[in-house]
Amino acid sequence: MPRPETTADGPVADLFRRQRPDLLRLAVLLLGDRAMAEDVVQDAFVALHRKWPTLTDPASAAGYLRVSVVNGARSAQRRRTTVWRHLKAGEPEALPAADAGVLLAEEHRTVLIAVRRLPRRQREVLVLRYWAGLSEAEIADTLAVSRGTVKTCASRALTKLADLLGGPDGH
Amino acid sequence: MDTEIEDRLRRAFSALASTVDSVDTVDMEAAPAARPRRRLTPVFAAATAVVLVAAGVVFAVTRPTPGPVPVTPATAASPSASARSFSFDLLTHCGVDEAKIGGTYFEAEHPIVGPAVSAPAGWDNPYQRGTMTLLSPDTAVFHDDHGHEVRFRARPGATAFKLLCD
Numbered sequence: 001m002p003r004p005e006t007t008a009d010g011p012v013a014d015l016f017r018r019q020r021p022d023l024l025r026l027a028v029l030l031l032g033d034r035a036m037a038e039d040v041v042q043d044a045f046v047a048l049h050r051k052w053p054t055l056t057d058p059a060s061a062a063g064y065l066r067v068s069v070v071n072g073a074r075s076a077q078r079r080r081t082t083v084w085r086h087l088k089a090g091e092p093e094a095l096p097a098a099d100a101g102v103l104l105a106e107e108h109r110t111v112l113i114a115v116r117r118l119p120r121r122q123r124e125v126l127v128l129r130y131w132a133g134l135s136e137a138e139i140a141d142t143l144a145v146s147r148g149t150v151k152t153c154a155s156r157a158l159t160k161l162a163d164l165l166g167g168p169d170g171h
Numbered sequence: 172m173d174t175e176i177e178d179r180l181r182r183a184f185s186a187l188a189s190t191v192d193s194v195d196t197v198d199m200e201a202a203p204a205a206r207p208r209r210r211l212t213p214v215f216a217a218a219t220a221v222v223l224v225a226a227g228v229v230f231a232v233t234r235p236t237p238g239p240v241p242v243t244p245a246t247a248a249s250p251s252a253s254a255r256s257f258s259f260d261l262l263t264h265c266g267v268d269e270a271k272i273g274g275t276y277f278e279a280e281h282p283i284v285g286p287a288v289s290a291p292a293g294w295d296n297p298y299q300r301g302t303m304t305l306l307s308p309d310t311a312v313f314h315d316d317h318g319h320e321v322r323f324r325a326r327p328g329a330t331a332f333k334l335l336c337d
Binding site: 021022037108112130158162165 | 190
């Protein structure tokens with residue numbers, strides 16, 4: 001198995017160039033907030049940079065970044081919820097973001113707001129499955145859960161979405 | 172086969188993802204700069220700077236011309252002199268028709284749209300990764316590893332995509 005380069009600058013910079021756009025999109029989909037998403041992605045790359053010398057398999061870096069972004073999004077979401085709780089105010093609908101709303105058709109806004117009402121893990125499964133296109137096994141690895149949990153989450157999420165969006169299949 | 176809910180999900184996610192400005196790739200390549208952080212520790216700041224500066228160095232030596240991609244109207248731009256290429260994720264989910272480059276909205280000279288306003292056959296969905304080359308401030312061409320080539324022209328004054336499929 002190839003050892004990573006001892007200096008992280010070159011390989012991490014290359015990963016930064018290739019992976020950041022997709023990771024930023026993933027973070028935006030998970031958080032619905034561009035600024036928070038940028039922080040989460042930036043933190044993921046910083047963590048990778050620090051971890052690089054001990055990384056045994058450079059090919060695992062992309063997966064490591066994806067897991068970092070998902071975990072970072074969870075932490076950011078918790079911080080945001082805590083802030084709103086201390087302000088004794090309900091958290092506003094986080095999706096879609098104000099700037100994104102300009103570009104989003106009403107249909108998409110409706111769907112995304114419904115997604116926002118799902119439990120966190122169900123949202124993560126849907127984003128990883130229907131946007132990132134990951135397999136059940138990859139989603140399970142990313143979320144550190146079993147494949148059965150992924151299946152169950154997806155099934156329940158789709159059922160709930162159909163209910164939220166009206167009709168047996170969302171219509 | 173996808174249910175209607177699954178299809179709506181994919182389209183909504185793609186639409187939201189497409190609002191993440193694709194110029195990020197270009198800006199990052201040109202001159203990455205750390206944004207002010209709300210809670211960045213000195214150690215994190217230093218590590219981030221190393222990453223970003225390294226990225227800048229890599230692209231400074233690999234890009235034909237350093238500096239941000241020009242997206243403001245300009246005159247007398249020689250295609251060969253001004254051509255800039257960068258990695259680009261082209262939205263294909265509703266067909267190959269539009270692209271946002273550096274804050275400017277472009278449209279395909281010859282749109283390619285699949286059945287029922289979907290991604291055309293042979294293209295990745297919802298995005299096709301490839302290379303966008305700005306030939307001038309208002310013309311660009313997209314290439315990918317499948318051999319696709321699509322020429323785009325700017326839509327002066329446009330502030331939004333023409334169509335977001337739904």
